[in-house]
Amino acid sequence: MSELSNSRRIWPSTNEPLRRAVRRLHWFRTAFISYTQEMEKRIGVECEVDEKKLAAIFIAWLRAVNAQKPSSAKARSAYFDFAASLMLRELIGNMPLKAKTTPQLVDENSAAAFWPEGYICTLFCLAVHDAVVKQEFNVPLPQRPPIDNIRSWWSFRENALEDSRFAAGFLQRLMGHEPNWAMPDIFTIPVEDG
């Protein structure tokens, strides 16, 4: 799915830097809906999007991000990663998607087939993160662990449905970090940055 993450055409046009655009509800909503439509085509599924939930998710995410924003500029890059994980926490905790069909274009044992809604939300957060980081820092993204391990997704779904904070840790792990599983949604400045 990396080619989808890097595709600019799915993002709504904006004159602002993406880091600002993503903090606007009208951009966020349009981006989420466009991304979901692309993923529907890719994995052969049909989803419903609850736009009211999307607005509530956006506000909760915005408030969470603002509450923990570090003062140190050195922590900026790490905070971009963390902000993406908070976005997934909110999406999983108040799931705005509902798959109306079973994915037809993927293996039945794949993550996308196992939990299409969680899969789309996770990839959305990664895609937005990658687009923002690419624009802000203009550096290649680090190599990531494989994301299609079905056992990880099984554990992710079980745990996140019980406690949505787990979703933040899951995304941090997908980005190559080792999360603090006791408090995955509390930002700590990485030693090398602080």
Add this chain to the structure above:
Amino acid sequence: MLEHFKPDRLALREALRGLRYTVHTGGRMVLDHLSMASTGHTPALPGRHLLCDVENTAARLEAFGSDTIRFLLCEHTPSSRSMQALYELGFEEKQFARVVYDNLRLFLQQFGIRYAIVSELAARQAHARLPANLIDLPEHEAAALIASSLVDAGVIREGPVGLKSLRSKETDLAIAALLFWLLSDRSPEEDDQTRLAAADMALAVEDEIVAALKQKDKVALSALFEELAPHV
């Protein structure tokens, strides 16, 4: 066309709007009843041809009434000025009332309120109640005062006559959404998208808005506008 009516032109315009509303809702009600009757179990109803004739006549009457009144009103392109633009123009009463009238109607529709009239006259009264130094205040503080003033002036009226003010959770949210939208930084191309976002944003913080307006807590309302309006 009504330019020579110097005295109370706005009051006349409001009356014509009320009339248009009555024609529109009356037409819609006839159509709704006919639609229900034609699919329901009403054996005493006239034949299908007659029903179609009445339905067409009602639709034509509604269209004629609305077109005629629109012609008499000489209404122009809706104004979508931002708060900043209103500030730059000196926050003039007529422009403010026009923006409220043109846009609050759209927010009411988004909150599912079909049977209501926005009073441009009441919007002017709301403007008159605002402090003289409003333009010196930060925009989010001014927005809180404006929202309260619009509520107090009863800018949203019950249809069809529009004399009685209408207040509910949805009308409070529509007014807050209007303010979120006026405060937002947007291009003309983004007017519609941001309007939807402003309404959803108001709904997402519904409890905070309703409580602040009910308690007339302008500090809380101002803080909410300051926090969220840049993110519409």
